[in-house]
Amino acid sequence: MKSQTKLSLISLAITASLALPVSATGFSISETASTQKSAAVAAAINNQSTVNQTGEGQDVQVSQTGTRHVSEIAQIGNDQIAEVTQSGDWQESYITSEGDGNVITTNQVDDWHIANVGVNGNDNQVTVDQSGFWNTSETTAVGNDNIADTLQSGDQNNSIIQHIGDDNLTQTTQYGATNLAVFRVEGNGNDGTITQDGNNNQAGLVAPGGTPNVGDGNSLFVDQSGDENFGAVIGVYGNDNSFEINQSGFSNTGVVASLTGSSNDIVIDQSGDLNGAVIEFANGNDNEVFIFQDGTGNQVGDNNVAVISGNDNMIDIDQSGTANLTEFETIGDGNTITVMQDGETNYVASGTYGFDNEVSISSEGINNEVAVFVELDENAVTVDQSGNTNFAYVDTFGFENEVTVEQVGDDNEASLTNWGTAQVIDIAQDGEFNLTDVVVFGDEHVIDIAQEGDGNWVGGDDGYFLVDGYSNNLTISQMGNDNLVIGSQIGNNGMINVSQTGDFNTATVYQN
Numbered sequence: 480m481k482s483q484t485k486l487s488l489i490s491l492a493i494t495a496s497l498a499l500p501v502s503a504t505g506f507s508i509s510e511t512a513s514t515q516k517s518a519a520v521a522a523a524i525n526n527q528s529t530v531n532q533t534g535e536g537q538d539v540q541v542s543q544t545g546t547r548h549v550s551e552i553a554q555i556g557n558d559q560i561a562e563v564t565q566s567g568d569w570q571e572s573y574i575t576s577e578g579d580g581n582v583i584t585t586n587q588v589d590d591w592h593i594a595n596v597g598v599n600g601n602d603n604q605v606t607v608d609q610s611g612f613w614n615t616s617e618t619t620a621v622g623n624d625n626i627a628d629t630l631q632s633g634d635q636n637n638s639i640i641q642h643i644g645d646d647n648l649t650q651t652t653q654y655g656a657t658n659l660a661v662f663r664v665e666g667n668g669n670d671g672t673i674t675q676d677g678n679n680n681q682a683g684l685v686a687p688g689g690t691p692n693v694g695d696g697n698s699l700f701v702d703q704s705g706d707e708n709f710g711a712v713i714g715v716y717g718n719d720n721s722f723e724i725n726q727s728g729f730s731n732t733g734v735v736a737s738l739t740g741s742s743n744d745i746v747i748d749q750s751g752d753l754n755g756a757v758i759e760f761a762n763g764n765d766n767e768v769f770i771f772q773d774g775t776g777n778q779v780g781d782n783n784v785a786v787i788s789g790n791d792n793m794i795d796i797d798q799s800g801t802a803n804l805t806e807f808e809t810i811g812d813g814n815t816i817t818v819m820q821d822g823e824t825n826y827v828a829s830g831t832y833g834f835d836n837e838v839s840i841s842s843e844g845i846n847n848e849v850a851v852f853v854e855l856d857e858n859a860v861t862v863d864q865s866g867n868t869n870f871a872y873v874d875t876f877g878f879e880n881e882v883t884v885e886q887v888g889d890d891n892e893a894s895l896t897n898w899g900t901a902q903v904i905d906i907a908q909d910g911e912f913n914l915t916d917v918v919v920f921g922d923e924h925v926i927d928i929a930q931e932g933d934g935n936w937v938g939g940d941d942g943y944f945l946v947d948g949y950s951n952n953l954t955i956s957q958m959g960n961d962n963l964v965i966g967s968q969i970g971n972n973g974m975i976n977v978s979q980t981g982d983f984n985t986a987t988v989y990q991n
Contacts, residue, residue, distance in 0.1 A: 532556065543567070554578065563587075576603070587611075598625065609636075620647065631658070634677075642669055653680070661685050662699060664692055671699040675708070683711035683734070684722070695719050695740075704728060710747075711736070718742050727751055733770075741765050741789070752776055758785035758807070760792075768794045772803065780806030780828075790814070790833075798825065805829075809836065820847065827851075831858060842869065853880055856899075864891065875902060886913065897924065908935065915944075917966070922949040931958045938965055946973065957984065967991065 526543040528550045541550045541563045548570040550563045560582045563572045568590035574583050577599040585594045589611040596605050598620040605625070607616045610632040617639045618627045625647045629638045634655040641663040642649065649671045651660045660682040662671035673682040684692060684699045697720045701710040710724035711734040723746040724733040733747040734757045741764040747756045752775040758768060766789065770779055777798050779785055785807035787794060796805055796818045803820050808830040818827050820842040827840050830852045840849050841863040849862050849871045856878040862871045867889045873882050876898045883905045884893045893906050894916040901923040906915055912934040919926065926946070928937055935957050938944055944966030946953055951973045955964055958980045967989035968975055977986045 528552075530561075532559070541565075543570075552576075554581065576600070585609075587614075592616075596627075598622065604628075607631075609633075620644065631655075639663075640671075642666060645669075651682075653677075656680075656705070658682075664697060666693070667695050669697045671697070673700065674702045676704050678705040678728075679707050680705055681709040683709075683713065683724075684715060685711055685713045693717060697721070699723070701725065703731070706730060708732070710734070712745070713737055716740060720744070722746070724748070726754065729753060731755070733757070735759070735768075738766075739763060743767070745769070747771070749777065750774060754778070756780075756785070758787060760787045760789060763789040764791050764811075765789075766792045768792070770794075770796045772798045773800055775801045777802075778804045780804070784808050784828075784830075786810070787814070798822070809833070812836065815839075818842075820844065831860075834858070837861075839863075842866070848872075850874075853877070856880065859883075862893075864888065870894075875899065878902075881905075886910065892916070895919075897921065900924075908932070914938070917944040917946070919946045919951065920948060922951065922970070924948065924951045926951070926953045928954070929956045930962065933959050934961045935959055936963045938963070943967060945969070946975075949973070954978075955986075957981065964988065 526545045526548045528541045530539045530552045532554045534556045536558045537554055537556060539552055539561045543565045546567045546569060548565045548567055550572045552561045552574045554576045557578045558580045559576055559578055561574050562584045564586045566588045570587040571593040572585045573595045575597045576583060579601045581598060581603045583596055583605045586608045592609040592611055592614045594607045594616045596618045601622045601624060603620055603625045605618050605627045607629045612633050614631045614633055614636045616629050619641050621643045623644045623646060625642055627640050627649045629651045632654045636653045636655055636658045638651050638660045640649050643665045645667045647669040649662055652674045653660060654676045656677040657679045658675050658677060660673045662684050675682055680703045682701045692715045695717045699722045701724045703710060703726045706729040708726045708728055708731045712722045714737045716739045718740045719742045721744045725748045727750045729751050730753040731749050731751060732755045735745050736759045738760050739762050743766045745768045748771045750773045754772050754774055755778045756770050777800055779796055788810040790811045791813040794816045799821045801823045803822055803825045805818055806828045810832045812834040814836045816838045818840045823845045825842050825844055825847045828850045829838055831838055832854045834856050836858045838851060839861040843865045845867045847864055847866055847869045851860050851873045853860055853875040859881045860873055862884045865887045869886055869888060869891045871884050872894045874896045875882060878899050879901045881903045885907045887909045889911050891908055891910055892914045897919045899921045904926045906928045908930045910932045913930050913932055914936045915928055916938055937955055947969040949970045949972055954976045956978045960982045962979055962981060962984045964977050964986040969991045975988055
């Protein structure tokens with residue numbers, strides 16, 4: 480008997496440090512020797528087939544019916560076809576083929592199955608169909624135009640498929656619980672489709688031992704339904720790749736980490752409760768990331784802040800439900816970041832470092848909080864909040880940055896700290912008891928604050944706003960009752976314009 484390798488996903492180790500890359504080997508190996516069971520039933524084996532062929536145009540067909548089956552086929556040559564069909568409770572099939580135009584088909588039914596297929600050559604096609612309880616399939620193809628199709632039905636199924644070459648196609652479908660499917664590739668134009676239905680499913684494009692998968696134009700689609708699903712793309716080095724992870728259930732996790740390349744498309748779509756998405760790019764440009772989460776307790780980042788490095792990337796995050804959390808960081812120029820949250824107790828923390836980036840955050844619900852940090856020049860920040868007890872904090876440093884904050888609802892608060900030159904700040908609040916804190920350092924800023932409602936207040940540190948610099952322009956408009964403006968302006972050629980409409984308004988401004 481030949482010993483099998485039973486694979487399971489033990490852990491995904493992701494460092495919390497932003498300075499370090501994600502360490503996510505993810506899939507680790509634990510040995511479960513089939514020889515232990517084979518030794519116990521060795522005397523009961525009634526069928527065993529061994530076929531060795533060398534030459535051209537070979538055709539092997541093996542059909543076994545019984546309880547203890549083993550089939551070994553080795554072919555060297557061209558135009559080979561090997562087909563093995565086994566029915567019973569204990570089947571093992573090992574096929575090794577070297578040459579061109581090989582077609583390998585293995586069909587095993589019920590209970591304990593092991594299928595190992597190794598192919599070296601061109602135009603190879605491998606199909607493994609297993610149904611039962613303990614299925615394990617491992618397919619390795621080295622060459623061009625390889626097609627591997629694996630279908631497994633039952634519990635504790637494992638499928639490892641690895642292609643080295645060009646224009647490879649892989650389709651893996653598993654039904655049951657505790658399934659594992661890994662697609663590894665090195666080459667161009669590879670496709671991978673993984674579909675899993677059950678609990679504790681784990682699938683993805685994951686490099687062995689943390690080494691990178693190399694290739695361009697790869698496509699990976701993972702569709703998981705059940706609880707505690709895990710889908711990952713880890714250790715990919717290439718361009719024009721497309722990765723999509725769809726998960727529906729409870730406590731799902733989607734990971735895209737250690738990705739180096741440009742013009743990649745990433746989609747993570749999660750439905751259920753306690754969903755998590757982890758994103759980290761080593762470096763890349765013109766990438767598009769879409770994250771959709773619908774449920775309770777969704778998270779993007781959390782302890783491991785989502786990090787994207789590169790230029791002209793587009794990130795779109797959409798969360799709907801209760802207790803959503805998003806924490807991300809972008810490093811580079813010309814990036815576009817959009818976050819939309821609809822629900823209660825949502826939180827967004829964003830850090831942007833570079834030139835000409837656009838950050839847009841929209842939250843609707845109760846107790847929403849937004850914290851945005853922008854460093855360097857010509858960045859645009861937009862925060863739109865609608866609901867109750869919202870809080871927005873924006874900190875910018877650089878030249879010609881633009882900040883727009885709009886809050887509609889009750890008990891909203893906007894706090895801004897700006898360092899630099901020629902920044903444009905526009906704040907609009909509509910509701911009750913709105914508060915704006917403004918602390919600005921630098922020259923040639925244009926600040927416009929408009930409040931409409933009751934109990935509005937424009938202040939800053941210790942209750943006083945501060946504008947420190949030359950040629951700054953501050954305009955404050957308040958409509959409502961019990962409005963208060965208090966603060967100071969330091970510097971030459973500055974202008975302050977305060978307009979108040981309503982009762983019990985107070986404006987106290989100090990200029991120096």
